[in-house]
Amino acid sequence: MSRDIRVSIIEDDETIRQxxxxxxxxxxxxxxxSHYSTYDDAARKITGDKPDVILLDIEMPGTxxxxxxxxxxxxxPQCFILILTVYESEKQIFNALENGASGYLTKNTPPSRIIESIKEVKEGGGPMSINIAKLVIKSFQKNQESPLSKRETQILELIRDGKNRSQIARELFIDLETVRSHVKNIYLKLDVNSRADAIKTAKENKLI
Known part of the structure; x- marks a missing residue:
């Protein structure tokens, strides 16, 4: 008989965690x-718990x-990490996957699917909520011949999301003048003169 799958939970909301x-x-x-309210609490003890799978929230105090x-x-190193969060932004998803998460579920996932996903991830799968999988597929369908650099694409996506230049500078940890320079280059490359035209052209050409 195979042993039970050992699960640790790191989630700051006590009701959800319980x-x-x-x-x-x-x-x-x-x-x-085991279950912990923050990574910082978990870091001191979790190696002794020997979990096979960790359910991990994104927005928590501290780390x-x-x-x-x-x-x-x-x-x-042998443990699998399954993200379980309310966040569905493309940036968060890819940051999580690039950092080593094996799956990504949103908190509206049915309980039975969460349980299935723990087993799936333990067996080497990459479970995702349907809406997350759609976002990932859409991202891969972007035009690979884009004239925009990765940073320019990132900035244009933030513009599309309604962020102004100051907000973009803060979010990307760059100065305002750098944002202005990138926006100028975006306009030149797309041959447009406004935010609306830049977004429209980028969407039509699957650049974002």
Whole structure:
């Protein structure tokens, strides 16, 4: 007989954390070995818990989930990390996957699917919520011959999301003049003179 899948939960909302712990603990073949409110709490003890799978939230006090992924992978190289969050932005998804997450679910995922996903990720799969999978596929369908650099594409996506230049500068940790320079280059490359035209042209050509 195979042993139960050992699960640790890192989630700052106590009600949600206890709910997951109960849900998973009641399922045959699963054992919740620990749960923590933050990565910083977990870091001190989680190696001793020996989890097979970690359910990880993104937005937490202290070290956030995206930053925690490589730290957890270093502490527990054989462990699989399954993101369970409310966040659905393309940036968050790819940051999580690039950092080593094996799956990405949103918190409106049905309980039965969460349990299935823990087993799936343990067996080497990459479970994703349907809406997350659609975002990933859409991203890969972008025009690979784009005239825009990766940074210019990133800035244009933030413009599309309604961010102004100051907000973009803060989010990307660059100065305002650098943002202005990138926006100028975007306009030149797309042969447009306004934000609206830049977004329209980029969408038509699958650049964003």
């Amino acid at each position: 709910g997951y712990a109960f849900l998973i603990g009641e399922a045959d073949g699963y054992e919740v070995v 956030n989930g995206i930053e925690a992924i490589p730290k957890l992978k270093k502490l527990l």
